[in-house]
Amino acid sequence: MFEDLNDLYQQVILDHCKKPRNFREMPQCSCTAQGRNPLCGDQLQLFLAMEGDTVRDASFVGSGCCISKASASLLTEYARGKTRAEIETMFSQVHEMIKTGKVIGDVGKLAVFAGVYKYPARVKCAILSWHALMSALKGDQQPVSTESEQN
Amino acid sequence: MSVPPTPNWSALREDFPILQQQVHGKPLVYFDNAATSQKPRSVIRSLVHYYEHDNANVHRGIHELSNRSTGAFEAARARTAKFINAGSADEIIFTRGTTESINLVANTWGTKNLKAGDVILLTELEHHSNLVPWQMLAQRTGAKLAYVPVTGDEGLLDLSQLDALLTPQVKLFAMVHISNSMGTVNPVAEMCARARARGITTLVDGAQSAGHLPVDVAAIGCDFFAFSGHKICGPTGIGVLWGRPEVLDGMPPWQGGGEMILSVGYHHTDYKHAPHRFEAGTPDISGPIGLHAAMDYLDAIGRENIWRHDQDLAAYTYEQLAALDNIRLFGPKSGRAGLVSFLLKDVHAHDVVTLADQAGVALRGGHHCTQPLMHKLGVESTARASFYFYNTRAEVDRCVEVVREIQKFFGG
Ligand SMILES: Cc1ncc(COP(=O)(O)O)c(C=O)c1O
Numbered sequence: 001m002f003e004d005l006n007d008l009y010q011q012v013i014l015d016h017c018k019k020p021r022n023f024r025e026m027p028q029c030s031c032t033a034q035g036r037n038p039l040c041g042d043q044l045q046l047f048l049a050m051e052g053d054t055v056r057d058a059s060f061v062g063s064g065c066c067i068s069k070a071s072a073s074l075l076t077e078y079a080r081g082k083t084r085a086e087i088e089t090m091f092s093q094v095h096e097m098i099k100t101g102k103v104i105g106d107v108g109k110l111a112v113f114a115g116v117y118k119y120p121a122r123v124k125c126a127i128l129s130w131h132a133l134m135s136a137l138k139g140d141q142q143p144v145s146t147e148s149e150q151n
Numbered sequence: 152m153s154v155p156p157t158p159n160w161s162a163l164r165e166d167f168p169i170l171q172q173q174v175h176g177k178p179l180v181y182f183d184n185a186a187t188s189q190k191p192r193s194v195i196r197s198l199v200h201y202y203e204h205d206n207a208n209v210h211r212g213i214h215e216l217s218n219r220s221t222g223a224f225e226a227a228r229a230r231t232a233k234f235i236n237a238g239s240a241d242e243i244i245f246t247r248g249t250t251e252s253i254n255l256v257a258n259t260w261g262t263k264n265l266k267a268g269d270v271i272l273l274t275e276l277e278h279h280s281n282l283v284p285w286q287m288l289a290q291r292t293g294a295k296l297a298y299v300p301v302t303g304d305e306g307l308l309d310l311s312q313l314d315a316l317l318t319p320q321v322k323l324f325a326m327v328h329i330s331n332s333m334g335t336v337n338p339v340a341e342m343c344a345r346a347r348a349r350g351i352t353t354l355v356d357g358a359q360s361a362g363h364l365p366v367d368v369a370a371i372g373c374d375f376f377a378f379s380g381h382k383i384c385g386p387t388g389i390g391v392l393w394g395r396p397e398v399l400d401g402m403p404p405w406q407g408g409g410e411m412i413l414s415v416g417y418h419h420t421d422y423k424h425a426p427h428r429f430e431a432g433t434p435d436i437s438g439p440i441g442l443h444a445a446m447d448y449l450d451a452i453g454r455e456n457i458w459r460h461d462q463d464l465a466a467y468t469y470e471q472l473a474a475l476d477n478i479r480l481f482g483p484k485s486g487r488a489g490l491v492s493f494l495l496k497d498v499h500a501h502d503v504v505t506l507a508d509q510a511g512v513a514l515r516g517g518h519h520c521t522q523p524l525m526h527k528l529g530v531e532s533t534a535r536a537s538f539y540f541y542n543t544r545a546e547v548d549r550c551v552e553v554v555r556e557i558q559k560f561f562g563g
Contacts, residue, residue: 001556004175005509009502014561018497039517042501042531063531065499066561122505 007115008122009066016070021077022059029059034143035132037068037124043143044072046132048079055079055087060132065125067116072129074109084137091130098126155453160460163452164541166191177511180546185331185359185490185537186515187381190445194384197444198437209436210410210427220436227439228426234446235357235376236367237393244399244426245439248390249358250280252377253325255392255429256354257284259402260375261323264352267293270320272351274308274337275301275527276330279520281356285325297321304528306333306482313345323352329359332519332533334465334482334490336360343372352398358382361391362449363489363539364458374398380438385445389438392429399425406431457540461489464538464547471551477558481533490537492519495554498561500532506560507534510553 002009026032026047036043044062048055058076079087093104094113101117116126124146135144164170167189172179181189201223207216209224229240237243246252265271271285275298289296297316300309317324324346328339343353354375360366362383368376375398380389394402404411404422408431413421422428449457468491472478477496495503500516507514516534518525525531536550 001553002506002509002560005506008505009560018561063499065501067502069499119505122501125501 008119010112010115012074012109012112013066013070016073017066020060020069020073022057022073023061024059025061026057026059031136031139033132033136033140035062035128035135036143036145037064037128038145039124042068042125042128044068044129044132046072046076046129046136048133048136053084055082058133060129064128065122067122067125068128071113071126072132074112075129075133078108078110079133087133087137091134094130095127098123154455155451158452158456158540160540160543164543166193166448167541168192168195170541174511174513175509180512180542180549182536182538182542182546182550183513183515184539184542185382185519185535187387188362188384188539189541190384190386190441191448193448194386194441194444198386198441201437201440206436208433223440223443224434224436227443230443230446231391231439232393234366234450235361235391235393236369238369238396241424241426242393242396242399244392244394244429245434246377246390246392247388247435248379248381249356249377250284250379250390252375252390252392253281253354253356254284255405256375256377256394257288259405259429260352260398261285261288262291263401263403265289265292265294265322268320269294269322270297270318271295272297272299272316272321272324272346274299274326275524276306276308276327276333276335276337276521277325277524278327278331278356278358279522280358281325281327281354282523285323294322295320299326301333301524301527304479304481305484306330306335306524308335308337310338310342313342317346317349317351319349321346321349321351323354325354325356327356327359329357329363329488330482330521331359331490331537332481332492332521332524332535334487334492336483336486336488339373340371347372359488362445362457363454363461365454368393380442380445383442383445384448385442386438388435389442391442394425396425399429402429404428404431408432410434452540460540461538462487464542464544465489465491467544468536468538468547468551471547472554475551475555475558478554481528489539490535492533492535493554494530494533495558495561498557500534502561503534503554503557506557507550507553510549510556512550512553514550 029047030050042064049057058079205219209221353373355373357378361378376393381387411431479494481492504516
């Protein structure tokens, strides 16, 4: 019945939403940030352990839909070993891809989110954890929300 | 008033052009009526007719078109009074919707009558629009909020606590008639009677009830009743606040401007009486005209009939869904209004809604603007199917089939 949805719910996404990786708190984190999606009440908390400018470990907890959970899970896998600058570049690539479907450069596994743009109501779900990541790196105290994202 | 005979429900569907379409290649099943209802052709035509023939500003002109639009505007007010059995058209204030109606009461009646130490009693079922305005008022005045508790997933109020909660400090009791996220039908007449016996002012949020069952504000015995046009086949942008005349008379104006004045000087203004005192500026004129057509349409069907149809669909849906495994159902087991909220184990409501949409079934997923209630029940969101008289059992069957497929999709 849902063949057309395979571009949204790709196998990788289904796998990560059912078995999210790095789904744990990190009491000794260097920085943490909360992301909220006011539309659905979803929230997640992202934790980073930094070594200088490099992410040594990333994890998250929280609740959300399949897309937002898988996005957070894949993000924590991606972020490990990356520098702040690498992450900032990836953020703009992923942001563009999720909103327009255009894949710029090599986004690796994250390419599974290239189909999300066709489901405008779900863009915020895919992008929530990325906003939390940027906010954690910046050391923001306030929870970020996806309010500023246009549907 | 006599009840019209049982209507030919499927013939009524023909009155709704929007329902005759496919979505993602599948026939549309519109189950998001608690968010907003669809509009019959007669309502759409009334708007076109108004703009093509009668459009002019109201209460200001002497010319023919202005007379016509003023006549139609005020006729809608009289029709609205009849719709909820108000004593007179002067008790009907036009607003943008339920939300604005409640904000009007909070800002005028509330600011005048509440002070530090007073209590505003609400229920844990309230929609944000019957909660946030009171929180804001409490912050302004130093009043406190208290809540009639909900017992659990069934979404029923624990009314055994009501008398204890109606303390001498309580100045206002505001309650939802039908819960938009649970489908609970509150015994508002009894609740208002208990409050009135203690001299407490009452407000009923009728957003989900006004178009679904016969409403009689005199029988309910409340002081304020609020509802929205768009949920009862009318246009968006028009809503109603009914107020008991003695209460309206004592209320200061809210917004200032044209239409609401008797005379204005540079330093002093005399205001009109209700309802015009509360309607500053050029109002939504086409809104009441469309609402008038909607009320005529609904009452030709008969709200007793609509209510029976709603309850039948809701009970049928509940029964079908309850037969599935790994599903959590919300709201009363019996006597529920026309909606069913549910959660599938390990499938988020948003995913349910996205998949259902792909099958042409329009559901709502989220907190339904009842976030505190969701937290109390330990969930972030639910998926909700909400009905109106143009929905059918066949559509429910389709929806349940789709839910089963969604479980398979995420289970495999
Ligand atoms: C119970 C209830 N109260 C209030 C509202 C607010 O209505 P509106 O958005 O039309 O002002 C709604 C609708 O969303 C509702 O369901």
